[in-house]
Amino acid sequence: MYIYDDIDQRLVDERVAQFRDQTRRFLDGKLDEDDFRALRLRNGLYVQRFAPMLRIAIPYGLLSSRQLRKLADIARKYDRGYGHFSTRQNLQLNWPKLAEVPELLAELATVQMHAIQTSGNCVRNITADQFAGVAKDEIVDSFVWCELIRQWSTFHPEFNYLPRKFKIAVNGAVADRAATFVHDIGLHAIQNAEKEVGFRVIVGGGLGRTPIVGHVINEFLPWRHLLTYLDAILRVYNRHGRRDNIHKARIKILVKERGIDKFREEVDAEWAPMRDGPATVTWAEIRRIEGRFTRPAHEKLADVDYTGSKTPFNAWLKRNVHPHKLPGYAAVSLSLKKTGVPPGDVTSDQMERIADLADHYSFGELRVTHEQNLVFADVRQAELSGLWQELRALGLATPNIGLLTNIISCPGGDFCSLANAKSIPVAEAIQRRFDDLDYLHDIGELDLNISGCMNACGHHHVGHIGILGVDKNGEEWYQVEIGGNQWPASLGKVIGPSFARADVTNVIERLIETYLELRDSENERFVDVVHRVGVDPFKKNVYANLDQKPADRRRALAA
Amino acid sequence: MPTLIRNQQIVDEPSPPDLVVLEPTDDPRALAERLPGLKLIAVNFPKYSDGRGYSIARLLRERYGYKGELRAIGVVARDHLQLMAQCGFDSFQLREGEDVQDALRAFGDFSESYQANAAQPVPLFRRRAGR
CATH class of the missing domain: 3.30.70.3340 (Alpha-Beta Plaits)
Structure with missing residues (x-):
């Protein structure tokens, strides 16, 4: 854990006081709905389908046991005794009362937590690879750099009212476990030939309604230039990103419209006068941040041989x-x-x-x-x-990490007011169908991701199988994509017309059958087969089988 | 008349007729040569959530070295003031209906900022090093 110093703590406390005052002004009728919306979102507070939803920041996904106990306590006291961990490594509560949120935030501050910038058109919680600090292929400990960026982004005066939300991911190892190619900015630590540490900077990736794989804007940015370079990118975006259409306001659209080369030129022109200025990162600061992280006191141990262990x-x-x-x-x-x-x-x-x-x-x-x-x-x-x-x-030992039932899913239509369709019941139906562990392990590595709408909180575009809830004349339908992948990043392709909810598990089963027939060995994963043979054989099998049962389909629709 | 705050004081003063106003789409570079002769520049915020003026302010102050008065006009509300001040604004034409006494308190919402800003050109991390 990064342990706050007195200044970090004071800023979080002052934020609580500020939000308490804003909430009071809103409840007293001194702040109108629209203005308060912009302010409450910056504290993670949405107004959702049934009640407000509060998104609590878990910076780069790192938590202490003390903080988790506080979250348990808060979920019980202000909510219904549970929380939802999101794909952005945050925790969401679905039922807090607006008037109580300032008190809730004050409690969070006592364990160095907050909900700062977990929503709104500003720089959001920084995400990272979950094996930072322990991965064998580590280049840098990404948590240290995430904390540096967290501080830079917190209440950044220039970038608090961006055209749209802004998500940054940091990956500190050789393998990319942070999906850096599908973020507004992805930072992938690398070492150059001289063993100097820097970052490959990727810009303009994203999922949502217009999924785009990001572009490398800088192959090697020496670490000390990290913050000035981020300032330069954000400034070009803040000034020139589209504000006329919410669906075209993310940086990916600006990069696409300009072209990466032109965009890079603009960033470089903006960067040149700031480069080597006061915001240049110092090694002393990196050491200071590093020093404020608690570190496990590892012992010298030998590996334990578990070969021959029995199932399960x-x-x-x-x-x-x-x-x-x-x-x-x-x-x-x-x-x-x-x-x-x-x-x-x-x-x-x-x-x-x-x-x-x-x-x-x-x-x-x-x-x-x-x-x-x-x-x-x-x-x-x-x-x-x-x-x-x-x-x-x-109930936390299901051996399904990396397998089909390790489904990423947004809260969907059961909770979220943006959703076109429910996602949780779909996830559950699929998990039930593939409950047989031997079969599941035989299918091998497979990422199945579900989003309830095109905002893509369930990252369906980068699932090996992606399911998207769509609305057709007020009914919930599901579009299926295959061939997406997180790293190396690729986006899934839609296999054809969408399905009724009752058909989704059958479709997944057809896809898996097709895969098992086509794979050349157990080592060839589902996504590898899709990339090798294309979408067609899968499509043929899925729709041929479905067409044989049109009556079922109509019944499912009527239900 | 909307209220004007300058250097954290309420000022009773009409807008000059020849006020130079930058809109969010304007490039402050176009003014660069005229800057030494200008005593007052206004930057317009057409919407509560339009953040382009913050970048314009920093460019005028930090890149082009503008030393005169920099005024935020348009939809300027209490909860914008401290961030605007950090970007280099020193006067604020509040929108109609803002509680000016309450607005004055906004400058004290936060006692420190991580980033370099107009009042404090050295980012916190460089100052922390000496502690």
Whole structure:
């Protein structure tokens, strides 16, 4: 954890006081609905289908057990005893009362948490790869750089009223686990030939209604220029991004309209006078931030050999346990994707138990992943079996990380007022159909992502299978894409006309059957087959089979 | 008449007839050569959430070295003031209906900022290093 100093704490406290005053003015009728909207969004507060929704920031997904206990407490006191971890590594509460939100934020501030800039047209929570600090292929600890950017972006006076929201992801390892190519800005740490650390800067990627894979605007930006370069990109966007049409206001549209070369020229022209100026990052600051992070006191341990372990423990080891850079340690995923539980949902009771386990097994810290799971990053290998038993009792040991039932899903029409269709019942129906573990493991790695509308909070464009809820004359239909991938980034292709909800699981089953027939070995994943043979064989199989049952289809529609 | 705040004081003064106004789409560079002769420039905020004027202010102050009065006009509300001041505005023509006494308190909402700003050209991280 980054531990706040007195200034960090004071700024968060002052934010609470500011929002308390704004809420009071709104409730007293001194601030109108529209103006208050802009202000409350900057504190993560939406007005949703049934009640306000509050999005609490979990900067770069890192949490302490103490913070998680506070979240459990808050969810119980101000909400209905559960929270939802989102794909942006935040926690959402669905039922807080507007008048109580300032009090809730004040409680969060006591554990160095907030809801600053989790919504609104400003720089949002910075996201990162969940194995920062422990990955074997690590180049830098992305958390340190995320914290630097968090501070730079917090209340940035120039960039608080951007044309649209702005999302930055940082990846510190060789493999990209932060989806840097589908963010407004992606920063991928690299080392040049001289062993100097810098960032490959990717701009203009994004999902949503116009999915675009980002462009590399700078192949190697030395680390000290990070903030001035971000200032330059944001300034070009703030001045020239479209403000006439909300659907064309993201930076990806500006980059597309200008072309990456022209855009780069503009950024460079803006950057030149700022370069090497006072906002140039100093090594002292990087060291200072690094020094404020609590670090696990690792012991010198030897690796533990688990070969020959029996199922189901073995299945869990294989899917939910990940390599650690130190011998004798492992990172462990806690699956929040048990069949029948909305993806990413955790109850207050579970949060408290997870906090206890984090204290016992992983130095009191945990991470939230953009796949809506949790990670204990520093578990002693010798304790894996004990941890597994405890997680199993809590329903958090489903061995499905990387598999089809590890579904990423937005809250969808059950909660969100933007949604065209429900996503949670679709996720559950698919999980039920593929509940057989042997079959699931045989299918192998498969990312299945569901969004309830084209805003794409469920990242359906980069799922190997992506499902999108669409509205057709007031009815909920589902469009299916295949071939999307997070890294290397590729966007899925729609297989054809959309389906009624009752047909979706059959469609997924047809897709899987097609894959199993076509794969050349167990090592060829679903997405590899799609990229090799194209969409057509899948399409043919899906629609041929569906057409045989038109009567079923009509019945499903009428229901 | 809408209220004017200058240097955090309420001022009773009409707008000059020859006020130079920059709109959000204007490029402040066009004014660069005239800047030494100008005592007052206004930047218009046509909407509550239009943030282009913040960049224009920083460009005028930091890039082109404008030293005169820089006034925010248009939809200028209490909750904008501190950010605008940090970007280099020193006078504010509040929109109709704003509570001016309350608006004056806005400058104290935050006691520090992470970024460099017009009043404090050195970002916090460089000042923290000496603590």
